[in-house]
Amino acid sequence: MMKNRVILKNGYAVDPETLTIEKRDIAILDGKFEKLEVLLQFEDIEVIDIKGSYVAPGFIDLHVHVFKDYTELGIDPDLIGIQQGVTTIVDAGSAGAQNYSTFKETVIDHSKTEILSFLNISRKGLCHGLSELSNLEDLMTIEEAKEMKNNPSIVGLKARMSGSVVKESGIKPLEHAREVADQLDFPIMVHIGNPPPNLTEIFPLLKKGDIVTHAFHGKKHGILSDSGEMIHEAFEALERGVCFDVGHGTSSFSYETLKKFKSKYNYPFTVSTDIYLKNYKKPVGSLMQTMSKLLELGYPLEVLVKKVTKDAANTIRLSDQGTFKVGTRADVTVFEIIDGNETLIDSEGKELHCKKLLKPNLTIREGKVVFKK
Numbered sequence: 267m268m269k270n271r272v273i274l275k276n277g278y279a280v281d282p283e284t285l286t287i288e289k290r291d292i293a294i295l296d297g298k299f300e301k302l303e304v305l306l307q308f309e310d311i312e313v314i315d316i317k318g319s320y321v322a323p324g325f326i327d328l329h330v331h332v333f334k335d336y337t338e339l340g341i342d343p344d345l346i347g348i349q350q351g352v353t354t355i356v357d358a359g360s361a362g363a364q365n366y367s368t369f370k371e372t373v374i375d376h377s378k379t380e381i382l383s384f385l386n387i388s389r390k391g392l393c394h395g396l397s398e399l400s401n402l403e404d405l406m407t408i409e410e411a412k413e414m415k416n417n418p419s420i421v422g423l424k425a426r427m428s429g430s431v432v433k434e435s436g437i438k439p440l441e442h443a444r445e446v447a448d449q450l451d452f453p454i455m456v457h458i459g460n461p462p463p464n465l466t467e468i469f470p471l472l473k474k475g476d477i478v479t480h481a482f483h484g485k486k487h488g489i490l491s492d493s494g495e496m497i498h499e500a501f502e503a504l505e506r507g508v509c510f511d512v513g514h515g516t517s518s519f520s521y522e523t524l525k526k527f528k529s530k531y532n533y534p535f536t537v538s539t540d541i542y543l544k545n546y547k548k549p550v551g552s553l554m555q556t557m558s559k560l561l562e563l564g565y566p567l568e569v570l571v572k573k574v575t576k577d578a579a580n581t582i583r584l585s586d587q588g589t590f591k592v593g594t595r596a597d598v599t600v601f602e603i604i605d606g607n608e609t610l611i612d613s614e615g616k617e618l619h620c621k622k623l624l625k626p627n628l629t630i631r632e633g634k635v636v637f638k639k
């Protein structure tokens with residue numbers, strides 16, 4: 267019988283609430299975090315010695331594609347989830363209203379990794395090619411959306427706003443997504459890339475809590491002007507509380523763009539992978555590999571951990587995750603940082619010599635070990 271009293275001993279806790287790293291034992295009772303003193307009153311405790319590893323609340327990847335067999339991007343969720351120290355992944359628009367139930371039955375219900383979803387505003391999702399917003403008749407209606415909202419694993423909407431996706435539809439799919447999101451009180455994750463539409467049309471439609479993924483791509487017409495200043499519309503969106511997200515992907519993350527952003531601006535953003543079948547080896551690798559790149563670019567470990575825990579959880583309104591707070595769900599990521607000399611590329615093929623690499627050691631979901639290196 268699986269014990270439901272666990273102590274993770276001898277680790278360094280990275281606490282996203284306090285932005286501290288300190289030697290601290292983590293106590294779990296019945297799948298939730300508990301005070302160590304309380305747990306020690308019990309007998310029959312499973313003690314796991316994580317000797318010198320780091321321990322954090324379970325990592326959350328806000329942008330992945332795991333609708334396998336039905337979309338060409340779909341990858342095995344546990345391969346990029348628990349096996350990489352990621353306890354929760356959010357599929358970003360692979361499924362739409364038309365095929366969400368298939369996604370749930372064939373993937374979500376069988377995965378050890380928690381799978382949430384941004385439902386594509388196109389009812390086809392990505393099951394019939396990657397120009398899902400080129401025909402306005404495919405847009406999900408508000409009525410359809412209201413029915414879908416009953417599904418607890420749907421946490422928002424996805425609208426991929428780049429030229430190859432929308433074709434002649436221009437900004438219209440996002441205008442529709444805005445209407446649906448307002449009716450349902452959902453955040454929208456907007457993918458940005460090559461125009462049309464332009465960011466000057468996209469950003470004004472976004473509200474507090476919406477997410478811009480691929481924010482730091484290296485293509486033309488991005489968030490930065492040629493002089494390296496953020497365009498006015500991006501600046502205003504951030505001021506309103508719109509969140510930027512990395513969404514690394516095959517062609518959507520540039521070291522240069524992030525370095526320029528970092529040198530001038532201090533807005534928080536989340537870190538996600540946009541990982542799928544064709545990029546999980548290169549250039550993306552995993553969420554921890556993406557974090558290793560940002561570590562090398564100068565972001566402190568505790569800040570990076572906060573981005574994939576508390577900040578990610580807040581973005582999709584998960585109050586029970588992303589924290590060590592007593593009584594919240596005990597999803598845990600145990601990892602180490604090894605001295606490596608690995609050269610990791612961004613989506614532009616630019617090389618970065620990474621001296622430190624995050625590697626997963628142990629993954630716990632609701633108090634139970636689901637992966638061990």
Ligand SMILES: [Zn+2]
Pocket residue numbers: 329330331358515540
């Ligand atoms: Zn994507």
